[in-house]
Amino acid sequence: MESMSTTGSAAYRALLLSLLSPGSGGEFPPVTCVVADGIMLFAIDIAEELGVPALAFRTASANSFSAYLAVPRLLELGETPLPVDDPVHGVPGMEGFLRRRDLPRLAPAADGHPTESAAAAGVHPLLLTMAKGIADCGRARALVLNTAASLEGSAVAHISPHMRDVFAIGPLHAMSSSVPGPAASLWREDDGCVAWLDGHADRSVVYVSLGSLTHIWHHEFTEFLLGLLATGYPFLWVLRPDMVGAAEEAALRGAVGDGSKVRVVEWAPQRDVLRHRAVGCFLTHSGWNSTMESILEGVPMVCWPFFADQHINSRFVHAVWRAGLDMKDVCDRSTVTSMVTEAMESSEIRQSVQALAQRVKRDVATGGSSDAEFKRLVGFIAELSATPRHQAQTPVITNGDGRHQE
Structure with a gap:
């Protein structure tokens, strides 16, 4: 992050400058608006400095964004991220169910536990930096979130007063499903696993994927493997090449057998897997894309969950949306077995998540909230892009007496 804001910002400034004049961009017209990842605030600041209006786009959940905004209040109350069940009162709209273990955390240390200093302080300096970056998104002309009103309408409402404008236009993968494009991941997908699913009964397979960043340790791998085997259900497990070592690979070879009950792949076409009739539940790291896709x-x-927004996402899945079970801070074979079995067999959980799916599909359908917000965003960008550059870089601030000043 530090390197991007120094070395990266210089290259970005040069690129943007080269794209501002007619004809300088080759086949492209001059840049009139920038949409930047919200963690790259330098991209927003440089664009505005050059007279180009800029929007911030955040890929994590609105609920986690709201929690990061509340970090100063959480520190005042002493409600810092720790793996304990103490209730949290400092995040607006979440007072009734949020616990300290549900607050955004950084990745654990090599032994799977917080460092002694981090546990004592309850907060890491990088967490404070991230919280400040979240608040500074208010410098952009608007904040764009990949979410839907039926999922996070309350969080969006709490965020709005802190931003100049907010657009909730997701799930984006559903809104763009008819538009062909490249794969969403740089990992090579194993398409053969879909054919493997074809050979299994409806809702009989457990799909396991902990995302593109999570690393698991030997004891965690062992507990997951033995817990999954004890369920008796076949399972499809995504294990990246950088995720396990030689001992784990040997254990997997012994578990796979003839491949009828266990299929292990380095990466899977997740959307195709999740919509397959054979998949009965998803053991996930609770990344926001995976959560919305499920x-x-x-x-x-x-x-x-492993780190960042995943802890809040998993709490909402369990305690608010009733779309699954939260296994955070626990990794033993008996818990894996019992929770996976319950998720596979609970008609209540299945009915709840399917009802939620219908609400989200209405959001992205024509006339739905996300559809309307997307159209509003297009109009917003068109209006910004039509503003001359020398006007775009001059913010207008309203004084308390109603007068305006530049």
Whole structure:
């Protein structure tokens, strides 16, 4: 992050300058608006400095964004992220169910636990930096969130007063499903796993994927493997090449057998897997994309969050949306077995997540909230882009007496 804001910002400024004059961009017209990842605030600041209006786009959940905004209040109350069940009162709209273990945390240390200093302080300096970056998104002309009103309308409402404008236009993968494009991941997908699913009964397979960043340790791998085997259900497990070592690979080879009950792949076409009739539940790290993809397909989840927004996402899956079970801070074979079995067999969880799926599908359908917000965003960008550059870089601030000043 530090390197991007120094070395990266210089290259970005040069690129943007080269694209501002007619004809300088080759086949492209001059840049009239920038949409930047919200963690790259330098991209927003430089664009505005050059007279180009800029929007911030955040890929995490609105609920986690709201929690980061509340970090100063949480520190005042002493409600810092720790793996304990003490209730949290400092995040607006979440007072009734949020616990300290549900607050955004950084990745654990090598032994799987917080460092002694971090545990004592309850907060890491980088967490404070991230919280400040979240608040500073208010410098952009608007904040764009990949979410839907039926999922996070309350959080969006709490965020809005802190931003100049907010657009909730997701789930984006559902809104763009008819538009062909490249794969969403740089990992090579194993398409053969879909054919493997074809050979299994409806809702009989457990899909396991902990995302593109999570690393698991040997004891965690062992507990997951033995817990999954004890369920008796076949399972499809995504294990990236950088995720496990030689000992784990040997254990997997012994577990796979003839491949009829266990299929292990380095990466899977997740959307195709989740919509497959054979998949009965999703053991997930609760990344926001995975969470929305599972909800949209009506697949119950067992959540094992790792860091950042995943802890809040998993709490909402369990305690608010009733779309699955939250297994955070626990990794033993008996818990894996019991929670996966419950997610596979609970008609209540399945009905709840399928009802939620229908609400989200209405959001992205023509006339739905996300559809309307997307059209409003297009109009917003068109209006910004029509403003001359020398006007775009001059913010207008309203004084308390109603007068305006530049």
